[in-house]
Amino acid sequence: MNRTKIAVIGGGPAGLAAAIEAKKAGEDSILVLERDRCLGGILNQCIHNGFGLHTFKEELTGPEYAQRFIDQVRELEIPCRLGTMVMSIAMAEDGSSDKIVTYLNHEEGLVQLRAEAVILAMGCRERPRGALNIPGFRPAGIYTAGTAQKLVNIDGFMPGRSVVILGSGDIGLIMARRMTLEGAKVQAVAELMPYSGGLKRNIVQCLDDFGIPLKLSHTVVNIEGKERVKAVTIAKVDERNKPIPGTEERFECDTLLLSCGLLPENELTSGLGAVISPVTRGPEVNESLETSIPGVFACGNVLHVHDLVDFVSQEAAQAGRNAARFVQGQAGETPTPDIRVTAENGVRYTVPEIINPGRMEDTLTLRFRVGAVYQDIYESVYVNDRRILHRKKKIAAPGEMETVVIKKDSFDQAGEVKSITVRLEEE
């Protein structure tokens, strides 16, 4: 059986940053397994700019951002297997904490790889039509926004000429601009919620710049066309998301793009038996970004869906460091009990979900999302009854991930840690 110390599942932004950091932490035995024929993951098709402002202090396009990490992987001589599909991850049957990664590719066939640690970095996928319950026919011309993005940017193929977009996630907004620049007519973007899930910058620069209307609180109520999309009808919805009769608006078009959310891709994680959060749909992790299975770490969109790749890179680097520490036997025993972080009062979830104060580094980044749009709100972190962080935010919205950094010494002052709570407060 082949062996490696650390197996990294996925060669996108998360997998690359994790592998680089594990190598820098002194771990030489690393193998990156990537399904596609090239590294870089989704960044390859994200040809727009705006990546890397936090990491490199300049605005890069997706492929440029990816290349900076690919170059480092090459310089550090980290081996990568491309065109490689991981079929399963399972615990070794000899009672050790090793994992058996089963993968498949053209050169080696079916391979079983024994790894001491695994970093999950499989990313996410788009919610497809089948998961949306849109009424109407099922003709050609209905794509997820990301599929259309790959067709236009990588394959040089325009999927349609006259377009309606459902969902105002960032990929949908980016594709509204991209299709317009390539000569298509984008007639409207319909969004079920009363606010957009996309970044403000994208609404202005992808829709407003081109006069594309954003229809908030609207959804698709009919798709016409037997062979090919002929028309799409949208309608306004009430506060319970039910279409309001009489508000229908019909657009003759040949294409409907769907940008209705991203789902972490965790089939391998579930197969391994790791605990999955019902909120993030990613594995639950502790302060080391380790899942409920010791030695299995997670980062990037497979853990929870991010808005900015810079934060993926940061998170993945932490996972890589901790995986290296694990295989080098430095993870240490668990000195204090695990504490489950309580997310309440507008905070939908936190990552990590579990903190062991004894294993915390000097600072810990807590990422979370809020459940609605809040103005002039305070983000607070409590240890027991003591408030250790209180920060004013002019605005917090579901479309933008929130980040707070908590310090280990503020824990020390609180005495024995019994609870950790993250909540929004009005004052």
Place this chain on the structure above:
Amino acid sequence: MEKRELTCIGCPMGCQITVTLEDGEVKSVEGNTCLKGDKYARAEVTNPVRVVTSSVPAVGGEIGQVSVKTAGDIPKGCIFDVMEALRAVSVQAPVRIGDVVLADVCGTGVDVIATKNVELKAR
């Protein structure tokens, strides 16, 4: 007197800003709640600029398209001219990030450069 309505992109607030112009000169900026908004609004009404990104065919490449961008800001009004100019462009693989794909696009003084490495297709 001309009034222009803008949505600020400085943060998720997205303040609705009204700029009043007289003879192309900014007389007032209202609706913003911070300095970032004031700065954005003034730049946006006097000299709006964008970076344009697209992709062009990469002849003989392992993938068919190479992504490109304007190496710097171009006037917002030139976006469709740049796209039109790019329609006539293709490059020969291999291509490296930073290679000039189209120099001085539309007389803006800005080059269009490759943003992706595309290797020659293996035989």
